[in-house]
Amino acid sequence: xxxxxxxxxxxxxxxxxxxxxxxxxxxxxxxxxxxxxxxxxxxxxxxxxxxxxxxxxxxxxxxxxxxxxxxxxxxxxxxxxxxxxxxxxxxxxxxxxxxxxxxxxxxxxxxxxxxxxxxxxxxxxxxxxxxxxxxxxxxxxxxxxxxxxxxxxxxxxxxxxxxxxxxxxxxxxxxxxxxxxxxxxxxxxxxxxxxxxxxxxxxxxxxxxxxxxxxxxxxxxxxxxxxxxxxxxxxxxxxxxxxxxxxxxxxxxxxxxxxxxxxxxxxxxxxxxxxxxxxxxxxxxxxxxxxxxxxxxxxxxxxxxxxxxxxxxxxxxxxxxxxxxxxxxxxxxxxxxxxxxxxxx
Amino acid sequence: xxxxxxxxxxxxxxxxxxxxxxxxxxxxxxxxxxxxxxxxxxxxxxxxxxxxxxxxxxxxxxxxxxxxxxxxxxxxxxxxxxxxxxxxxxxxxxxxxxxxxxxxxxxxxxxxxxxxxxxxxxxxxxxxxxxxxxxxxxxxxxxxxxxxxxxxxxxxxxxxxxxxxxxxxxxxxxxxxxxxxxxxxxxxxxxxxxxxxxxxxxxxxxxxxxxxxxxxxxxxxxxxxxxxxxxxxxxxxxxxxxxxxxxxxxxxxxxxxxxxxxxxxxxxxxxxxxxxxxxxxxxxxxxxxxxxxxxxxxxxxxxxxxxxxxxxxxxxxxxxxxxxxxxxxxxxxxxxxxxxxxxxx
DNA sequence: CTGTTAGCGCGTTCAG
DNA sequence: CTGAACGCGCTAACAG
Numbered sequence: 211x212x213x214x215x216x217x218x219x220x221x222x223x224x225x226x227x228x229x230x231x232x233x234x235x236x237x238x239x240x241x242x243x244x245x246x247x248x249x250x251x252x253x254x255x256x257x258x259x260x261x262x263x264x265x266x267x268x269x270x271x272x273x274x275x276x277x278x279x280x281x282x283x284x285x286x287x288x289x290x291x292x293x294x295x296x297x298x299x300x301x302x303x304x305x306x307x308x309x310x311x312x313x314x315x316x317x318x319x320x321x322x323x324x325x326x327x328x329x330x331x332x333x334x335x336x337x338x339x340x341x342x343x344x345x346x347x348x349x350x351x352x353x354x355x356x357x358x359x360x361x362x363x364x365x366x367x368x369x370x371x372x373x374x375x376x377x378x379x380x381x382x383x384x385x386x387x388x389x390x391x392x393x394x395x396x397x398x399x400x401x402x403x404x405x406x407x408x409x410x411x412x413x414x415x416x417x418x419x420x421x422x423x424x425x426x427x428x429x430x431x432x433x434x435x436x437x438x439x440x441x442x443x444x445x446x447x448x449x450x451x452x453x454x455x456x457x458x459x460x461x462x463x464x465x466x467x468x469x470x471x472x473x474x475x476x477x478x479x480x481x482x483x484x485x486x487x488x489x490x491x492x493x494x495x496x497x498x499x500x501x502x503x504x505x506x507x508x509x510x511x512x513x514x515x516x517x518x519x520x521x522x523x524x525x526x527x528x529x530x531x532x533x534x535x536x537x538x539x540x541x542x543x544x545x546x547x548x549x550x551x552x553x554x555x
Numbered sequence: 556x557x558x559x560x561x562x563x564x565x566x567x568x569x570x571x572x573x574x575x576x577x578x579x580x581x582x583x584x585x586x587x588x589x590x591x592x593x594x595x596x597x598x599x600x601x602x603x604x605x606x607x608x609x610x611x612x613x614x615x616x617x618x619x620x621x622x623x624x625x626x627x628x629x630x631x632x633x634x635x636x637x638x639x640x641x642x643x644x645x646x647x648x649x650x651x652x653x654x655x656x657x658x659x660x661x662x663x664x665x666x667x668x669x670x671x672x673x674x675x676x677x678x679x680x681x682x683x684x685x686x687x688x689x690x691x692x693x694x695x696x697x698x699x700x701x702x703x704x705x706x707x708x709x710x711x712x713x714x715x716x717x718x719x720x721x722x723x724x725x726x727x728x729x730x731x732x733x734x735x736x737x738x739x740x741x742x743x744x745x746x747x748x749x750x751x752x753x754x755x756x757x758x759x760x761x762x763x764x765x766x767x768x769x770x771x772x773x774x775x776x777x778x779x780x781x782x783x784x785x786x787x788x789x790x791x792x793x794x795x796x797x798x799x800x801x802x803x804x805x806x807x808x809x810x811x812x813x814x815x816x817x818x819x820x821x822x823x824x825x826x827x828x829x830x831x832x833x834x835x836x837x838x839x840x841x842x843x844x845x846x847x848x849x850x851x852x853x854x855x856x857x858x859x860x861x862x863x864x865x866x867x868x869x870x871x872x873x874x875x876x877x878x879x880x881x882x883x884x885x886x887x888x889x890x891x892x893x894x895x896x897x898x899x900x
Numbered sequence: 901c902t903g904t905t906a907g908c909g910c911g912t913t914c915a916g
Numbered sequence: 917c918t919g920a921a922c923g924c925g926c927t928a929a930c931a932g
Contacts, residue, residue: 232919262704267677268613269909272924294639313658332612359609503848577903582927614925617908
């Protein structure tokens with residue numbers, strides 16, 4: 211037997227009527243059965259399943275003390291498996307704390323992000339994990355403490371100037387510098403840079419690391435070999451292909467994220483198809499599946515996106531000891547990818 | 556100026572008091588300002604920003620007529636980029652309809668799925684998109700219409716016996732059969748099968764397609780060459796490696812999903828590293844990034860996971876014309892992957 | 901145009 | 917051990 215369609219959702223009242231008790235007895239039974247006669251509890255549970263009753267969590271969270279059990283997660287580009295993995299990390303920790311995640315995609319757009327966060331807060335999320343969209347400080351007012359109605363915020367991967375929230379970020383400069391040095395150490399001097407927008411926090415920092423390694427080696431960064439506009443694999447591939455056609459093409463590339471590394475790899479592979487030489491070496495920031503199959507010499511500056519998500523969530527659940535935000539940096543590691551050492555997750 | 560911390564969240568009442576009007580005037584202003592003097596509206600908006608007010612959507616959805624604006628999405632394995640992509644598709648369509656998605660990971664576990672869905676319904680989701688976890692019909696009672704409290708349900712990728720919901724699935728048999736035939740047509744007779752649990756709908760159907768192609772070619776399926784337990788790349792690689800060590804190894808493999816195809820590829824690549832011959836050919840169901848870099852001959856039975864998600868969501872939003880569920884089948888296409896035709900998304 | 905009343909589903913508080 | 921009353925934040929419906 212099911213609630214007659216059209217009569218609206220089943221409520222405690224309906225269950226109470228069905229079981230011949232008061233709504234309070236139902237509520238108490240659902241809450242654990244403290245102070246309710248076992249026989250009545252059984253009656254109630256029978257009615258619950260008979261009517262297909264589900265407690266209204268929204269109404270529940272309306273009451274003082276009770277909370278929504280929701281965590282809002284805003285991502286900039288769900289199309290990148292990297293962020294999917296990141297979201298898994300957050301979900302994993304949230305589930306462990308009995309929380310559900312509300313997921314939204316900002317598409318690297320500050321206005322969409324603002325709407326997302328306003329909505330999340332409107333839904334009474336207990337916390338926010340945000341990978342902030344690229345853009346100026348002025349466009350980030352919605353992340354200011356005053357606009358969050360007291361909702362705890364953890365930034366991931368990127369910091370926002372003027373926003374004093376907790377955050378988990380990567381050692382972008384150090385990783386980029388170390389990665390670039392791998393190329394310098396084997397004698398490369400003509401090294402290209404493929405990255406994302408300089409308005410993106412990580413884009414800025416990774417370029418800094420790259421530049422620092424170059425200047426420490428006494429090399430100039432050739433503007434012709436720097437492309438910083440690619441947000442997806444296709445545009446990265448095109449940018450790399452264009453550089454390969456230069457009179458004096460690069461002998462190596464530093465790619466600031468996995469979209470650009472993959473684009474570079476495929477462009478080089480296609481270009482070299484006609485010749486026999488191995489082509490430019492690639493160093494990429496971020497790991498990715500099947501890196502072991504790279505047809506070109508590849509070194510990765512790796513970290514675990516899922517762990518980034520996990521740490522962000524853990525920071526959220528950790529009691530805020532101080533008022534000021536805690537910024538945690540996750541280390542990265544250099545891995546030279548060899549085709550015969552295929553280690554796949 | 557921000558609401559003094561500790562005084563609880565800002566409500567319409569607070570805004571009303573601050574603006575010197577009644578709560579109704581605030582509510583009306585927020586609702587579009589119909590029948591409110593412009594001057595008062597301005598006052599209200601000023602107070603809203605001054606206090607950092609966010610309308611409580613949960614309380615709002617409590618009122619009859621209003622709905623939650625939430626869609627619940629249950630996935631079996633967020634660790635597979637395939638499902639991340641699927642989730643993106645759902646999110647995309649949901650966002651277009653002004654809805655937010657609530658995401659949960661069942662980890663291929665029916666009990667976790669049951670909890671997820673109960674929670675989703677408790678949160679008053681307007682619809683459910685579910686990739687059902689593997690398992691028997693008996694474990695799927697929570698998907699029966701009677702248990703859903705009238706919440707519309709769309710199944711994706713897999714059907715569940717006994718559950719008469721709308722669904723978007725793939726042409727699993729047809730795709731597997733056509734894929735297998737690619738191998739048969741070039742003369743292979745000793746073809747291995749790598750798949751996921753036969754308790755998974757797609758696992759069952761794709762094996763059927765494979766078997767049909769084999770028997771139509773007058774070939775027996777050698778039980779020694781059938782492995783159907785691998786859910787991730789690592790176990791798939793191990794299974795493939797074991798088969799390569801057989802006295803009479805397979806000359807080709809049909810992999811029923813991308814985890815198994817990748818595992819097979821890497822195992823073959825590692826094994827062939829010592830010899831010079833190309834090794835067994837691979838046909839895989841599902842596409843994946845960097846397939847073009849495969850060191851072994853590869854053909855894919857492809858479709859777009861994101862589109863699967865989109866269609867599932869669209870089916871959810873489409874007015875249910877009939878009571879019975881609509882089952883839509885998405886076609887797949889065969890693509891021979893060539894390294895020189897690298898087409899990356 | 902504006903304010904008052906009432907009730908959505910639930911659980912804490914207080915009476916029985 | 918059980919039930920009745922009240923109010924969480926919000927907004928239709930009904931005054932004024």
